[in-house]
Amino acid sequence: CILLNKVFYFTDINPKSINDELNKNVVELLQIKTALHIPIYVGEETLGGFFLSSHTKTLHLTPDDLEAIKRFTNNIGGALRNSKLYEQIKSKKEEVEKLSAISNQMNSSFDFDKIFEQIYNYLAETYGFEGCGLSIVNPGRKTYVVEKYSLPDYLSEEEEYIRGRVHPLNIEDGGRAAECIIKNETFYFTGIKPEDIDDELNRQIVEALKIKTALHIPVNLENEVIGEFLLTAHSEPIYLTDDDISSIKRFVDQIASIVRNSKLYKEIEKERLFSKSLLENSPFAIQVIDINNRIIYINPASEIISGINKDVVIGKDYLSFNSIKDTELFKHYNEAKSGKTSFIYNLLFKSDITKTEQVLNLVYTPVFNKDGQVENILAMYYDNTEKATIDRIIKEDLYMAKQIQTSIISNNVDIEDGLNINVIFKPMMEVGGDIYDIYRVKPGYFRVFIADATGHGIQAALMTMIIKTEYDKIKEISGLPHLVIALFNNLFLDKYENLSVFFTCAIIDIDFNNNRVNYSSAGHPDQYIIRNNELVSLKTGGTMIGIVKDKDYELVQESFNKGDRLFLFTDGLFEQFSKDEYEYGEQRLRQFILKNKKLELTKLMEKVYYDVEEWTGTLIKRDDITFIGLEHSDK
Numbered sequence: 001c002i003l004l005n006k007v008f009y010f011t012d013i014n015p016k017s018i019n020d021e022l023n024k025n026v027v028e029l030l031q032i033k034t035a036l037h038i039p040i041y042v043g044e045e046t047l048g049g050f051f052l053s054s055h056t057k058t059l060h061l062t063p064d065d066l067e068a069i070k071r072f073t074n075n076i077g078g079a080l081r082n083s084k085l086y087e088q089i090k091s092k093k094e095e096v097e098k099l100s101a102i103s104n105q106m107n108s109s110f111d112f113d114k115i116f117e118q119i120y121n122y123l124a125e126t127y128g129f130e131g132c133g134l135s136i137v138n139p140g141r142k143t144y145v146v147e148k149y150s151l152p153d154y155l156s157e158e159e160e161y162i163r164g165r166v167h168p169l170n171i172e173d174g175g176r177a178a179e180c181i182i183k184n185e186t187f188y189f190t191g192i193k194p195e196d197i198d199d200e201l202n203r204q205i206v207e208a209l210k211i212k213t214a215l216h217i218p219v220n221l222e223n224e225v226i227g228e229f230l231l232t233a234h235s236e237p238i239y240l241t242d243d244d245i246s247s248i249k250r251f252v253d254q255i256a257s258i259v260r261n262s263k264l265y266k267e268i269e270k271e272r273l274f275s276k277s278l279l280e281n282s283p284f285a286i287q288v289i290d291i292n293n294r295i296i297y298i299n300p301a302s303e304i305i306s307g308i309n310k311d312v313v314i315g316k317d318y319l320s321f322n323s324i325k326d327t328e329l330f331k332h333y334n335e336a337k338s339g340k341t342s343f344i345y346n347l348l349f350k351s352d353i354t355k356t357e358q359v360l361n362l363v364y365t366p367v368f369n370k371d372g373q374v375e376n377i378l379a380m381y382y383d384n385t386e387k388a389t390i391d392r393i394i395k396e397d398l399y400m401a402k403q404i405q406t407s408i409i410s411n412n413v414d415i416e417d418g419l420n421i422n423v424i425f426k427p428m429m430e431v432g433g434d435i436y437d438i439y440r441v442k443p444g445y446f447r448v449f450i451a452d453a454t455g456h457g458i459q460a461a462l463m464t465m466i467i468k469t470e471y472d473k474i475k476e477i478s479g480l481p482h483l484v485i486a487l488f489n490n491l492f493l494d495k496y497e498n499l500s501v502f503f504t505c506a507i508i509d510i511d512f513n514n515n516r517v518n519y520s521s522a523g524h525p526d527q528y529i530i531r532n533n534e535l536v537s538l539k540t541g542g543t544m545i546g547i548v549k550d551k552d553y554e555l556v557q558e559s560f561n562k563g564d565r566l567f568l569f570t571d572g573l574f575e576q577f578s579k580d581e582y583e584y585g586e587q588r589l590r591q592f593i594l595k596n597k598k599l600e601l602t603k604l605m606e607k608v609y610y611d612v613e614e615w616t617g618t619l620i621k622r623d624d625i626t627f628i629g630l631e632h633s634d635k
Contacts, residue, residue: 001037001049008037009066012058034059038070040077047077068548071500075454115258116148119251123231127244131155131209131232133162134255135177137169137225144169144181144227151209152234158209175201177228180216184225187216188245190237213238217249221256229255287379288367291337293318296376305383307354321352329362336364336377346388359388418512419446420631422602424609432624433460433503434570435468439475444512447475450626451505451545452524452570460624463501470495481507482520482540482555489522489545489553502546508538508568510560510630517566519556525574525586528593529558530565535594565601566630567593572623573608576616584615601629 001008011034018024026032034054040047050073061069120132134148145166151159171179176199180187190213197203205211213233218225229252240248279286285302289295295318298310319325324333327349332342342364349360362381369375421438433453441447449471453463470492477484484507492501506521519527523544526537540554560566574589592611596604605627612625 001039002046005039005041005046007039007066007070008035009061010035011060031055033057034061036061036066036069038073040073050076064548071497072502072547075500075502112258116255119254120150123248123251127231127240127248128233128238129213129215129231130234131230133177133230133232134219134227135167135181135230136227137181138166142169143167144174144177147227151232155209155234173201175199175205176214176216177230180218180228181225184218184220186218186245186249187214188240189214190233190239192237210234212236215240215245215248217252219252219256226256282380283382285379285381289318289333289377289379291375291377305358305381306351307356308351312353323350323352332362332364333377333379336366337374339366339368339374341365346384358383359385418444418633419510420601420629420633422605422629424605424625424627426609426621426625427461428572428621428624433464434572434624434626435464436568436626436628437468437471437475438628438630441476441478441509446510446512447481448508448510448568448628448630449475449505450524450568450570450628451503452572452624452626453501453503463503466496466501467492467503467505480518480520480555481509482553485520485522485542485545485553486551489543489551490549492545493549496546500546502544504544504571506538506568508566510566512632515559515561515632517558517560519558520553522553525569525571527569528567528590529560530567530593530597531559531561533597535590535597537590560632562632564632568626568628568630570624570626572621572625573612573627575623576612576621576625577619578615579617579619584612601631605629 013027013032013035015024015028018027027035030053032053032055036052038050038052040050052069116134120129123129123132131151132148133146133150135144136147137144143166146162146164149159149163167178168174169178169181171182176187179185192206192211192214194203194207197206206214209232211232211234213231215231217229217231219227219229231248279297279299282299282301285305286297286299287295287302288297295313295316298314302308303310318333319330324330328344328347329349332344335342344360344362344364347360347362348357350357360381361384362379365378365380366374367376367378423436425434425436427434435449435451435453437447437449439447439449451464451467451471453460453467471488474484474488474491477487479487485505488505504521504523504525506519506524506527508527509518511518517529519538519540520542521527521538521540522542524542526539529536529538536558538556538558540556542553543551574584574586576584578584589608592608593604596607599607609625609627
């Protein structure tokens with residue numbers, strides 16, 4: 001199915017007619033009567049396969065059924081692609097944050113051991129490594145020394161033996177570390193078996209340390225290999241992707257930097273403090289100010305971004321410019337002089353010299369001398385004007401989209417109509433995929449519509465506008481809710497089938513003349529009625545709108561007398577998660593509503609929402625929330 005990107009549909013399956021032994025065994029073991037295999041793809045890429053099966057009876061699907069299921073599977077492909085992209089972005093964000101934290105610590109500390117431990121702990125927690133080592137090439141490049149080595153507790157004796165030992169820097173006698181350094185090449189081995197290793201030294205090391213996985217990475221500094229960084233696993237193998245290894249290499253680059261700034265390479269640090277290649281070729285504007293506030297260096301990027309030639313400002317007092325001393329930059333600059341790195345984002349900066357305005361992102365970083373005293377201040381910045389303008393436009397557009405979405409949510413029912421109404425509407429972002437409508441069809445008869453489009457944010461919000469536009473065309477049609485939903489589904493598919501738009505919804509007619517509610521839904525979760533201190537679930541199920549035409553929907557009718565309450569909501573109310581990844585859930589929602597059923601309607605709903613908020617804590621909501629309460633009032 002995946003390799004051929006082809007749909008396979010089998011029904012009335014007879015195991016005896018299957019030639020392939022594996023397929024035959026699976027069918028017999030699982031008692032499969034009908035099987036449907038559909039490839040999941042996005043564009044030209046096949047991501048996997050979607051499998052449906054029937055075990056108690058044989059199913060006969062029409063070509064229309066198959067096409068409907070394929071459309072739904074296409075949506076799964078998009079969701080998988082977005083989920084994968086989200087996880088990649090999240091992973092990269094975490095890596096950048098950790099690298100930034102390490103970089104900030106490097107700027108304020110020369111504690112080599114502490115920073116090295118921080119890097120190793122992150123790699124151990126992220127990938128599962130249990131040991132690490134750092135070997136440094138000695139002057140003359142004839143030998144290397146195992147400067148640092150850490151192993152699991154049960155190998156503590158071996159750890160003490162290895163640390164500090166000097167080995168020849170040649171491939172014949174120096175082991176894999178020497179080869180890594182000499183060839184400037186990364187070596188990755190996993191599922192290691194000593195008997196498969198030809199080199200005697202490497203085999204002895206693997207056996208003695210019970211190594212299952214080893215990753216050797218050369219440590220480069222200024223285009224020269226100065227050592228080797230080793231990560232090991234001892235209890236079980238670790239399997240790394242190319243992206244994993246690339247990420248680890250970026251952290252090894254940080255190790256090279258701390259080696260440069262450490263006691264091992266103080267001379268190198270002193271000689272290359274103002275590395276010309278780094279400063280001159282940086283895309284960021286860099287200025288260096290001495291402890292007496294004199295500007296002593298400006299790089300080419302600073303001249304370009306500021307539009308000021310370096311000869312105009314070199315030697316000037318940094319605090320003589322009003323754009324520095326009379327703005328928030330003055331406070332941040334002084335923080336750097338006291339030894340703290342200080343960040344400023346989206347600063348509106350007006351130059352004293354050019355009189356131009358720019359939006360800058362800037363960081364002040366103290367540069368320490370060998371005695372740990374602040375010697376210079378490094379000011380790095382870049383022009384963020386274009387991005388800030390785009391962000392502002394996007395924010396304004398989102399605000400307008402929110403206003404538009406809010407305006408299409410209609411409620412033409414007053415409390416005097418005998419219906420007490422309260423609504424909590426909380427999109428996950430500025431806009432969302434939930435929509436509702438409360439409409440008085442005629443005196444004593446009201447129609448409530450609630451829908452939840454797949455997805456979140458702007459895309460889902462656009463879908464809600466389509467949904468609301470089409471619903472408004474039919475909401476005044478006389479007829480019970482299940483017939484209106486069936487009509488809505490067919491009309492929607494006729495017009496938007498190619499968009500693969502799916503959504504759940506429910507229509508509830510409140511008939512005061514007969515003290516009754518008529519209810520039907522399309523894939524929407526159960527809704528609730530509180531009657532005589534009891535909670536009644538409104539269950540119909542049904543197929544989501546937009547999947548397949550000519551579907552029948554179920555009708556539920558319940559009495560609705562004075563004092564009865566109707567609670568309508570989207571699944572975002574209960575599909576929220578705690579920091580421990582536990583779902584709030586429908587059962588907890590039911591119990592909480594029952595427990596607080598005697599509260600006034602608005603207070604009850606607020607208490608439910610606050611309970612969900614407390615459940616999620618500081619976590620970002622995972623879905624839009626719509627919560628509607630309707631009470632048969634005395635008026």
